Amino acid sequence: MALNLTSNKPPVRRHRWLSQLIAIIALINLGLVFFNLSYIPWRDLYLQYLPKVTQLYDPFKGIEPHRETQKYLDKVNQLEAEISQIGLESPELEILLSELRSLSNQMIAENPFALANKSGNLEKIKNQMRDRIGMESAREAFNQFWSLSYLTEANWRKELNFFNRHIRPSIESNYYRHIDTNGKFVDNFWLIDLPFVILFCLDFLVRTFSLSRANPQLNWLQAMLRRWYDLPLLLPFGRWLRVVPVTLRLHQADLIDLEPIRQQINHDFVANFAEEITEVVGVRMIGQVQESIQRGDVTRWLFHPENRRPYIDINNTNEAIAIASRIIQLSIYDVIPQVQPDIEALVSHIIASALNQSPVYKQLQNVPGLHNLGNQLTDNLAKDLSGTAYKTLTATIEDPVVAELTSRLVQNFQKGLELELKKKQHQTVIQSLLVDMLEEIKINYVKGIAEGGVEKILSESEQLRQLVRQ
Incomplete structure (x- = not known):
C-alpha cells in the first residue's frame, strides 16, 4: 500500500496552537524515551562528560556505586591524602598499601564488574597495569604498583596521576543495580513518563470524541480505531514506537513537512510493485476469459x-x-x-x-x-x-x-x-479464434508494460494530483 499522510492531516483549526503545543510536548517525551533507552549503554559517556546527569538519573534506574569498587577508590583517596599531608614516611602508609594490594587481588578474583556487564573494563584495567609495570601477571603488577618501594622509586605523584587518569575512570564506571521482585532491573522511568501519558490520554479522548461528534456515522470506539496510531503514546511498553505518532502529529501541526518523503515513498513503492501487479492482474483476467471460452461458459x-x-x-x-x-x-x-x-x-x-x-x-x-x-x-x-x-x-x-x-x-x-x-466443428473454430485473439492481447499487454514501464504513468498521475491541489 502506498503511504498516505495527507488524509490524516486535519483542516485548518481555530486551536492549531494547542495541537502544536501537544506535538512539541510529545517530541520532548520521545526525546526522554530515547534518553532512557540509551542511558545504560551510554552511561560511561554521560559519566565522563555530564556527571551531573548521572547523579540525577541513576536513582531512576536503581543504580548506586558498587560497594567493592567504591571501597577500593576510597582507599586510594585515603592513600593520596596521607601521602600529601605526611609523605612516604607515614606509619599508616604501609597498612593502606597492604589493603590496596588485598583489594586488587579480590577485585581480580571476584570480578565485581560482571553484574553491570562491564567485565571488559576489568580486562582493560588489568592490561593497563601490566603495561605500566611490565609484568605478565595482573596480580603481581598490582602488588608491585601498591608497594612503598615502587612509589618511592617511580615518583608517587606521577604514578597516582596515572592511576587517576587511566584506572580510576574504568573503576568509577562500575555500579550496582537493584533488582525488583519480578527479577528485573529496577527502572522507574514510568514516574517521569506518567504525566505525559496522562496528558496524551486526555488529548486522545478529546480528539476521538470530537471526531465522533463531527462524523455522525462514527461512534466513539470507531473514532478511537481511526486514530490507532496514537496508542503507543498511551502504552507503558514499546515506547520507541512513539516515533510514529509523534512524527504524524508534528506533520499535522505543520511543524514539519513530510509531503516530499510521502511522495518519494509512494513513488518507490508503486514503481517497484505496480508493473508486476498490473501484469499479474491483466494476465489473470485474460486467462480467466480464455478458460471460460474453452469451457463454453460464454x-x-x-x-x-x-x-x-x-x-x-x-x-x-x-x-x-x-x-x-x-x-x-x-x-x-x-x-x-x-x-x-x-x-x-x-x-x-x-x-x-x-x-x-x-x-x-x-x-x-x-x-x-x-x-x-x-x-x-x-x-x-x-x-x-x-x-x-x-x-x-x-x-x-x-x-x-x-x-x-x-x-x-x-x-x-x-x-x-x-x-x-x-456443433462441434463451429464451436471449436470460434473458441480457438477467440482464445488465440486473447493470447495475442495478453502477450502485447505484457510487452507494452515492459516497454513503456510505469514511470510515465506515475509521472502523469503526479501531474494530475498537482493540478487537483492547485
Whole structure:
C-alpha cells in the first residue's frame, strides 16, 4: 500500500496552537524515551562528560556505586591524602598499601564488574597495569604498583596521576543495580513518563470524541480505531514506537513537512510493485476469459441467462436482447434520418442503372423534350421509395403484431444460432479464434508494460494530483 499522510492531516483549526503545543510536548517525551533507552549503554559517556546527569538519573534506574569498587577508590583517596599531608614516611602508609594490594587481588578474583556487564573494563584495567609495570601477571603488577618501594622509586605523584587518569575512570564506571521482585532491573522511568501519558490520554479522548461528534456515522470506539496510531503514546511498553505518532502529529501541526518523503515513498513503492501487479492482474483476467471460452461458459451465459448461477440480476432484464432492441430503435429513429440523402442517392443510382439497360428508356432519351424526364423520374422514384420504406419500417416497428413476430424471430434466431454454435466443428473454430485473439492481447499487454514501464504513468498521475491541489 502506498503511504498516505495527507488524509490524516486535519483542516485548518481555530486551536492549531494547542495541537502544536501537544506535538512539541510529545517530541520532548520521545526525546526522554530515547534518553532512557540509551542511558545504560551510554552511561560511561554521560559519566565522563555530564556527571551531573548521572547523579540525577541513576536513582531512576536503581543504580548506586558498587560497594567493592567504591571501597577500593576510597582507599586510594585515603592513600593520596596521607601521602600529601605526611609523605612516604607515614606509619599508616604501609597498612593502606597492604589493603590496596588485598583489594586488587579480590577485585581480580571476584570480578565485581560482571553484574553491570562491564567485565571488559576489568580486562582493560588489568592490561593497563601490566603495561605500566611490565609484568605478565595482573596480580603481581598490582602488588608491585601498591608497594612503598615502587612509589618511592617511580615518583608517587606521577604514578597516582596515572592511576587517576587511566584506572580510576574504568573503576568509577562500575555500579550496582537493584533488582525488583519480578527479577528485573529496577527502572522507574514510568514516574517521569506518567504525566505525559496522562496528558496524551486526555488529548486522545478529546480528539476521538470530537471526531465522533463531527462524523455522525462514527461512534466513539470507531473514532478511537481511526486514530490507532496514537496508542503507543498511551502504552507503558514499546515506547520507541512513539516515533510514529509523534512524527504524524508534528506533520499535522505543520511543524514539519513530510509531503516530499510521502511522495518519494509512494513513488518507490508503486514503481517497484505496480508493473508486476498490473501484469499479474491483466494476465489473470485474460486467462480467466480464455478458460471460460474453452469451457463454453460464454455461450451458456449469453443464451441461457436463467441458468447463470451464482448470478445476481439487478433489473430482471435480459440485457443482450434489451441492448439489441435499443440499437434497432436508435438506428431507425435517429440514424436513418441522418443518412436519408445517402440512401436516396444510392436508390437513384440503382434505378438509373437499371433503366439505362432498357432499350425503351434509351429511345425515350432521344425524343425531344424528354431528355431530362428520366432523371426527374429517377429522383422522384428514389425519394418515394426511400420515404415509403422508412415510413413502413417505423410503422412496422410500432405495430404490436410486428413486435410479437420480431420477438419470435429473435428467439428463433437465438435458438438457431445456439444450435449451430453447439456443433462441434463451429464451436471449436470460434473458441480457438477467440482464445488465440486473447493470447495475442495478453502477450502485447505484457510487452507494452515492459516497454513503456510505469514511470510515465506515475509521472502523469503526479501531474494530475498537482493540478487537483492547485
